[in-house]
Amino acid sequence: MEPVRHVEHFRERLERVALAPLAHSGWRYFLWVFFLAGVVGWGAYAFLTQYREGLIVTAMRDRISWGLYIALFVFFIGISHAGTLISAILRASQAGWRTPVTRIAEFITVVALMVGALMPLIDMGRPDRLLNMFFYGRWQSPLVWDILSITTYLTGSIIYLYLPMIPDIALVRDRLGPTASGLKRWVYTAFSLGWQGTPDQQRYLGRAITLMMLLIIPIAISVHTVVSWVFAMTLREPWDNPMFGIYFVAGAIFSGIAALIILMAVLRRIFHLEEYITPKHFINLGYLMGAMTFLMIYFNASEYIVTGYKMAGDEAFHFEQLFTGPLAPYYWFYALGGLILPGLLILFPWTRNIKGIVAAAGLVIAGMWVERYFIVVGGLRVPLMPYAAASYFPSWVEWSIMAGALAGFALIISVFVKLFPVIAVWEVAEHHEATVKEGAEEKEKTVPRRRLVSELERSHESV
Amino acid sequence: MNRFSLRAFGAVLIVAAYLLAGVAPASAVEPVTLQTEATKEVRLGDTVTVRVTARDGQGRPVAKATILMFSPAQFGAASGEMKLGQVSTDASGQATFTFQARRQGPQTIVARFSGNGKYSTAENSVALTVSGSGHLYEQKAGVEIPGLGVWVLIMLLGGFWSAYLFVMALLTRIARKGEQPLRSLGGGHGRE
Numbered sequence: 001m002e003p004v005r006h007v008e009h010f011r012e013r014l015e016r017v018a019l020a021p022l023a024h025s026g027w028r029y030f031l032w033v034f035f036l037a038g039v040v041g042w043g044a045y046a047f048l049t050q051y052r053e054g055l056i057v058t059a060m061r062d063r064i065s066w067g068l069y070i071a072l073f074v075f076f077i078g079i080s081h082a083g084t085l086i087s088a089i090l091r092a093s094q095a096g097w098r099t100p101v102t103r104i105a106e107f108i109t110v111v112a113l114m115v116g117a118l119m120p121l122i123d124m125g126r127p128d129r130l131l132n133m134f135f136y137g138r139w140q141s142p143l144v145w146d147i148l149s150i151t152t153y154l155t156g157s158i159i160y161l162y163l164p165m166i167p168d169i170a171l172v173r174d175r176l177g178p179t180a181s182g183l184k185r186w187v188y189t190a191f192s193l194g195w196q197g198t199p200d201q202q203r204y205l206g207r208a209i210t211l212m213m214l215l216i217i218p219i220a221i222s223v224h225t226v227v228s229w230v231f232a233m234t235l236r237e238p239w240d241n242p243m244f245g246i247y248f249v250a251g252a253i254f255s256g257i258a259a260l261i262i263l264m265a266v267l268r269r270i271f272h273l274e275e276y277i278t279p280k281h282f283i284n285l286g287y288l289m290g291a292m293t294f295l296m297i298y299f300n301a302s303e304y305i306v307t308g309y310k311m312a313g314d315e316a317f318h319f320e321q322l323f324t325g326p327l328a329p330y331y332w333f334y335a336l337g338g339l340i341l342p343g344l345l346i347l348f349p350w351t352r353n354i355k356g357i358v359a360a361a362g363l364v365i366a367g368m369w370v371e372r373y374f375i376v377v378g379g380l381r382v383p384l385m386p387y388a389a390a391s392y393f394p395s396w397v398e399w400s401i402m403a404g405a406l407a408g409f410a411l412i413i414s415v416f417v418k419l420f421p422v423i424a425v426w427e428v429a430e431h432h433e434a435t436v437k438e439g440a441e442e443k444e445k446t447v448p449r450r451r452l453v454s455e456l457e458r459s460h461e462s463v
Numbered sequence: 464m465n466r467f468s469l470r471a472f473g474a475v476l477i478v479a480a481y482l483l484a485g486v487a488p489a490s491a492v493e494p495v496t497l498q499t500e501a502t503k504e505v506r507l508g509d510t511v512t513v514r515v516t517a518r519d520g521q522g523r524p525v526a527k528a529t530i531l532m533f534s535p536a537q538f539g540a541a542s543g544e545m546k547l548g549q550v551s552t553d554a555s556g557q558a559t560f561t562f563q564a565r566r567q568g569p570q571t572i573v574a575r576f577s578g579n580g581k582y583s584t585a586e587n588s589v590a591l592t593v594s595g596s597g598h599l600y601e602q603k604a605g606v607e608i609p610g611l612g613v614w615v616l617i618m619l620l621g622g623f624w625s626a627y628l629f630v631m632a633l634l635t636r637i638a639r640k641g642e643q644p645l646r647s648l649g650g651g652h653g654r655e
Contacts, residue, residue: 194641211626
């Protein structure tokens with residue numbers, strides 16, 4: 001009887017905590033949303049300026065024709081791997097501890113993809129020319145593969161986010177107070193698909209989630225591989241690299257985990273989720289991030305030793321610009337601040353705590369953004385003909401659009417957490433029930449065993 | 464005639480002699496005429512043969528004359544002479560130039576002799592029309608593997624999107640199994 005009451009109390013408390021953000025929004029929240037909307041508005045103004053004046057208002061020119069926007073595109077697509085891939089891998093490996101963090105991870109995926117996909121459109125200067133890809137696009141072009149894979153991934157991620165949310169949307173529907181607006185009631189009713197948790201519904205939902213889990217892993221890997229091919233299929237010296245796909249996928253998972261850790265820490269603090277998002281979650285994800293850190297260090301060492309040993313073609317120019325030239329501050333920040341330092345923070349037991357892991361995640365995010373930047377700009381700086389290397393530093397329009405994009409990312413997440421529970425209530429509750437049940441069964445098994453052992457000991461003593 | 468006049472006369476004679484010496488070689492350059500012939504109607508990709516004949520003022524063949532062949536061309540905002548090649552005339556004053564017709568439409572092929580110490584410059588052209596369309600050159604990149612093509616990509620994408628449709632079908636089943644009917648806008652059934 002005791003475990004049942006414990007489970008009931010746990011579920012009630014969980015529902016109360018998970019649904020609390022949906023019920024109340026203080027002035028701080030509205031101030032935050034207002035601030036983000038202001039930054040998004042500023043970014044929109046910068047984009048309108050670019051649309052009106054043309055790409056001349058950016059620092060991109062004929063020789064360096066990709067800059068901040070494309071770096072940001074690769075960065076966002078990278079962190080989009082936080083959710084779907086990590087959540088799917090953890091679900092597939094039946095890692096029970098994942099349940100409180102999967103929803104947050106899946107949020108990140110969908111929002112990062114939405115914002116990231118805008119970046120190439122902004123980079124084109126004339127977004128309407130996207131239609132040319134449909135009218136005149138060639139199957140052989142990595143740009144066409146990119147559009148196809150990103151749209152497939154975005155659709156899959158939205159479905160994969162939505163499926164486990166159905167029982168929670170039904171929960172919100174059932175908990176709506178009498179003062180809730182008709183629109184709100186209709187939305188939750190419509191999106192809950194009449195969920196009652198019947199065995200049939202659970203079976204269909206389980207089947208759908210399993211199918212999407214299996215599909216989303218290859219799709220997510222293919223997306224970042226294809227994004228890398230936009231660069232690697234060219235004959236430019238630093239991009240013409242068979243490692244690029246592997247590099248990009250590893251970097252995406254790496255930065256994705258970091259984004260997840262940061263958002264987890266923020267939401268945990270704001271919404272008081274300490275009972276559900278525990279230090280164990282940070283440490284487990286920290287281990288994953290640490291493993292990826294050392295994998296990235298290995299990839300870097302392997303690439304630079306192999307290419308540097310031969311120093312063929314324009315590699316000497318690229319090495320010079322990266323290690324001692326104008327891109328050196330970026331490269332060394334990435335190598336030391338974005339790889340080595342986070343690795344050490346996770347490696348040492350005295351920094352392997354929430355603060356240390358969040359700090360490592362912040363460094364990884366900054367380092368990976370910088371890496372995307374010098375991959376894009378550094379690649380284009382290498383002259384293909386005997387002319388002097390061009391220089392590039394983003395203009396105020398590009399910085400403003402970047403600020404708008406980051407604020408847009410934060411804004412959508414801020415709105416999202418007020419519409420849907422940030423914790424998958426039913427999954428956490430189910431996992432908790434299973435753990436309690438397992439514990440009770442274990443106890444039942446161990447009591448007779450202990451009794452048997454003591455009886456044997458007694459008989460042995462008497463003999 | 465006084466002494467000064469004699470000196471002036473002598474100077475005039477010297478100048479006249481110089482002038483005569485300069486003009487005399489110029490008057491020795493013979494005029495040359497070029498004659499060009501080619502098929503007027505050709506198809507795109509055909510090999511066109513242009514025959515050039517060089518003769519001097521008396522109608523005698525001009526041998527070993529280097530003839531430059533070109534065509535007036537335009538690319539974007541730039542226009543100029545596009546060199547096609549050069550030939551040299553034989554003892555009978557004839558040269559044959561061949562090229563592949565790679566541009567559709569009317570074309571002018573110009574033959575130009577730039578002259579030398581013996582012959583003056585000359586130029587002649589022939590007009591022809593190139594009909595037909597299509598690509599003359601198709602780049603072959605990579606290795607062609609039989610059976611591997613765009614259809615693999617389409618099948619792959621089709622597979623993923625079919626799976627999405629299957630998930631949608633499962634969702635409709637979930638909705639059908641729900642005991643809770645979809646409430647219209649404005650309806651309410653809050654538990655609290």
